[in-house]
Each structure stands twice: as C-alpha cells, then as structure tokens.
Amino acid sequence: MSSLDLTDPTKLSVEPGELPEKMTAWVIREERFGEPRDAFQLEEIEVPEPGAFEVIVRVMAAGVNYNNVWAALGQPVSVMKYGDHPEYGHHIGGSDASGIVWKVGEGVTRWKPGDEVIIHCNMASYEDPEVHGLDPMAAPSQMIWGYETTWGSFAQFTKVQAQQLLPKPKHLTWEEAASYGLVYFTAYRMLMTQCDMQAGDKVLIWGAAGGLGVFAVQLCAAAGAECVGVVSSPEKGKLVEQLGATGWIDRNEFKGMMRTGDETPEQEKARFKESRRFGKAVSEILGDAPNIVFEHVGKATFPTSVLTVKPFGKVVICAGTTGFNLDFDVRYLWMKQKQIIGSHFANAWECNKANALIESGQIRPVLWNTYGFDGVAKAHQQMRDNEHLGKISILVGAEKEGLGKTAEGPGAILAEVGA
Numbered sequence: 423m424s425s426l427d428l429t430d431p432t433k434l435s436v437e438p439g440e441l442p443e444k445m446t447a448w449v450i451r452e453e454r455f456g457e458p459r460d461a462f463q464l465e466e467i468e469v470p471e472p473g474a475f476e477v478i479v480r481v482m483a484a485g486v487n488y489n490n491v492w493a494a495l496g497q498p499v500s501v502m503k504y505g506d507h508p509e510y511g512h513h514i515g516g517s518d519a520s521g522i523v524w525k526v527g528e529g530v531t532r533w534k535p536g537d538e539v540i541i542h543c544n545m546a547s548y549e550d551p552e553v554h555g556l557d558p559m560a561a562p563s564q565m566i567w568g569y570e571t572t573w574g575s576f577a578q579f580t581k582v583q584a585q586q587l588l589p590k591p592k593h594l595t596w597e598e599a600a601s602y603g604l605v606y607f608t609a610y611r612m613l614m615t616q617c618d619m620q621a622g623d624k625v626l627i628w629g630a631a632g633g634l635g636v637f638a639v640q641l642c643a644a645a646g647a648e649c650v651g652v653v654s655s656p657e658k659g660k661l662v663e664q665l666g667a668t669g670w671i672d673r674n675e676f677k678g679m680m681r682t683g684d685e686t687p688e689q690e691k692a693r694f695k696e697s698r699r700f701g702k703a704v705s706e707i708l709g710d711a712p713n714i715v716f717e718h719v720g721k722a723t724f725p726t727s728v729l730t731v732k733p734f735g736k737v738v739i740c741a742g743t744t745g746f747n748l749d750f751d752v753r754y755l756w757m758k759q760k761q762i763i764g765s766h767f768a769n770a771w772e773c774n775k776a777n778a779l780i781e782s783g784q785i786r787p788v789l790w791n792t793y794g795f796d797g798v799a800k801a802h803q804q805m806r807d808n809e810h811l812g813k814i815s816i817l818v819g820a821e822k823e824g825l826g827k828t829a830e831g832p833g834a835i836l837a838e839v840g841a
C-alpha cells in the first residue's frame with residue numbers, strides 16, 4: 423500500500439533535484455469522458471523524469487482554463503489521440519502553473535532547481551525549422567501543454583520544455599501567478615501581434631468579463647485603445663469598466679442577434695436587424711464602429727462581428743465556444759474589405775513580452791476564486807456552466823492562499839461581484 427495521501431499535494435519528502443516515485447494527480451480517462459464533475463478523478467501516477475531540454479516543476483498553484491472543460495467532455499475531439507497521450511493512456515490537464523524548478527534534464531542551462539517560475543503552454547519540437555525562423559506556432563509539432571499533452575499542472579509535478587518557463591513575477595502570490603498565462607498570452611497575440619493594436623483604435627470585446635476578455639480589456643487600456651465589452655450582467659459590466667473599458671453592453675438586451683443556425687429567411691432578417699441595432703449601440707459608446715473585433719464565441723456572434731466591424735477592420739478569432747461552423751453574409755466582408763484573422767495562443771517571445779507588463783504592474787491578473795486541490799472538478803464544472811468571472815486558481819503545493827509573494831506590488835484584481 424502506498425503512503426501517498428492523494429488529497430494532500432503539499433506534502434513532499436524530497437528536496438529540489440530529487441523526484442519521488444509517485445505523485446497525486448487529477449486524471450481524465452477516455453472511459454469517463456463527460457461532465458467535468460465526473461470526468462476528473464484523483465489518481466496516483468508515476469512521476470516522469472525530464473528528457474533533454476525538459477524540466478520537472480513542482481506545481482505550487484495551477485490555473486483553470488476552458489480547454490480542460492473540452493478535454494473532460496471529450497468534445498469536439500478526444501485529446502487522447504494527440505501528443506504523448508497514446509503512450510501513457512491518461513490525461514493530466516492544466517495549462518497554467520506557478521511553481522519551483524525541481525529537476526532539469528540534459529542541456530538545460532537557463533534554469534536550476536529552486537528557481538521560481540510560471541509556465542506558458544506552447545510546446546514545439548526543437549528540431550522543426552519553423553521554430554528557428556518563422557514561429558513555433560507554425561511548427562508541425564506544435565501542441566498545447568496540459569491539453570494536447572498529458573503531464574499538465576493539476577498534479578504535484580509537471581513536465582515541460584525549458585523554453586516554456588518564465589520568471590514568476592515576485593509581487594504575485596502562487597495562486598495569482600498561476601492564473602493568467604494561457605488567456606492573457608492568447609489575448610496579447612490576438613491584439614498586439616495579429617491586429618497591431620495602436621493608441622486610438624476602437625475595439626469590440628465579446629465575453630469581456632471572461633478569461634480572455636479581462637486581459638483584452640486591460641491591453642486596450644494600456645495601449646490607449648478604446649473598447650466596449652459585451653457581458654451578460656451589470657455586475658460583469660462593472661468589472662469590465664473597472665478594468666478600463668469605455669463602456670459595456672449587456673448581451674441579454676440583444677438576444678435576437680444570436681445566430682442559432684436553424685432559422686427561416688424571415689428569422690434571419692429579424693436577426694440581421696438586431697445585429698444592426700447592436701452595432702449602433704457599440705458605435706454610440708465608441709464614437710465610431712470598432713476597427714477590431716475580439717472573437718471567441720463563434721457561431722452565435724460571428725455574423726454580428728463581421729457586420730459590426732468597420733470597413734477595412736479586423737475580426738480576430740481564437741475559438742468557437744458556441745459552435746465552430748460559422749456562417750455569415752460574406753458581402754459585408756468583401757465589399758467593405760474586412761479581414762478575418764485566426765489566432766492561437768502565443769510564442770515564447772510574446773509570452774515574455776506580455777509577462778513583462780505583469781511584472782511592471784501595467785496588467786494585473788483578475789482572480790475570481792482560489793480553491794484547494796479538491797476543487798479541480800468543481801472549478802471546471804463552474805466554467806462549463808458559465809458561473810464564473812475572470813479566473814480560478816487551484817492551490818497545489820501551496821498550503822494556503824497568500825504565499826509566494828517576495829516583493830511589494832499590485833496583486834490581482836479580485837473579481838468579487840457575483841456572476
């Protein structure tokens with residue numbers, strides 16, 4: 423019988439540099455794909471050794487993201503088909519973490535045991551030429567750690583490539599530092615790289631109080647761009663305003679603009695009218711139509727996004743939460759020379775540049791809740807049910823909230839308003 427207490431990831435009998443044989447981890451398996459509350463189960467798992475240019479990090483806190491809602495559901499694809507899953511047969515999710523470098527593999531020189539880090543979630547093979555000139559996101563081997571691969575952060579230890587490590591901002595606690603990477607770095611690439619956002623730009627942000635949205639709003643404010651955030655309650659609207667948005671719109675007032683997909687021509691006409699009314703409301707707040715639309719909702723909102731963006735403007739999209747088969751009236755795209763830009767996470771350079779804005783306090787994590795290790799399944803279920811605001815962190819190695827901060831500075835914004 424093992425002496426490992428699966429419910430207590432804070433206990434360790436090894437020093438940095440040494441790994442125990444087994445660890446506790448929240449695991450998803452193919453046979454229990456379904457609602458997150460059931461799909462995640464605690465299991466005892468062997469601790470992996472680091473390969474060349476790899477690092478084993480002791481996870482102090484982990485961040486919750488929508489990707490592991492998809493992983494739990496086994497929808498729209500089973501993650502078990504990707505990356506190293508077929509080799510191990512399990513999925514340990516978690517694409518955000520703060521922690522301590524515990525053991526380094528051959529060839530690692532920038533990091534040593536004891537270093538305090540956060541982790542970005544892009545992995546790519548060192549051997550792919552795209553990594554060395556074009557963009558690691560273009561590499562055939564590109565994968566999201568803790569989603570397309572196992573050994574994510576909902577475990578005592580995680581295995582990552584050395585290039586995924588970033589210095590932990592000293593003024594943040596473990597749970598604050600673990601909370602923002604995936605969504606913030608994604609929003610950074612979408613707006614700063616893909617749209618080359620400048621002072622004076624006008625931006626429409628869907629889901630502005632959600633994970634991506636809270637950072638999109640802050641990036642607009644930091645860059646001197648004006649933005650309007652779409653939300654589903656006045657409480658969320660207040661949060662978005664506090665983060666620097668020019669204004670917000672409650673999408674419940676424009677229910678008729680959402681595309682459902684099974685509409686009659688008359689219904690489509692009525693929807694179009696509602697989208698126009700929404701566009702007018704956006705322009706009233708911004709003083710003009712937005713030249714950038716920040717999209718991730720997909721099917722329900724995409725026709726409105728294309729219609730609302732200004733001629734020659736850009737719709738940048740990284741997801742299709744309500745459906746990924748999009749249809750829209752393409753005349754508004756070509757006649758007005760609008761652009762649709764796909765975007766996915768970020769490269770290590772962008773992550774480092776974005777993290778510097780966190781280190782300087784210009785951008786702040788937005789934390790809604792921190793749960794103990796037992797909260798992994800519940801947190802993903804809340805996200806699935808859209809009952810959250812901003813981000814949720816999970817304490818793993820950290821015994822309680824508030825630890826890990828070694829310098830003064832603005833911490834996370836606490837999204838305390840009810841969802």
Ligand SMILES: NC(=O)c1ccc[n+]([C@@H]2O[C@H](COP(=O)([O-])OP(=O)(O)OC[C@H]3O[C@@H](n4cnc5c(N)ncnc54)[C@H](OP(=O)(O)O)[C@@H]3O)[C@@H](O)[C@H]2O)c1
Nearest residue numbers: 488489608629632633634653654718719740741743766767
């Ligand atoms: N490709 C990438 O690299 C990447 C990176 C990060 C996330 N993603 C994906 O992006 C999506 C959003 O992620 P997130 O972390 O921001 O999730 P989130 O925290 O759940 O936020 C999404 C927001 O979208 C809004 N929303 C939900 N349903 C909607 C609907 N029917 N119409 C309009 N708005 C709706 C909700 O806000 P209101 O209810 O207030 O409107 C919600 O807060 C997920 O599918 C995720 O997997 C992709």
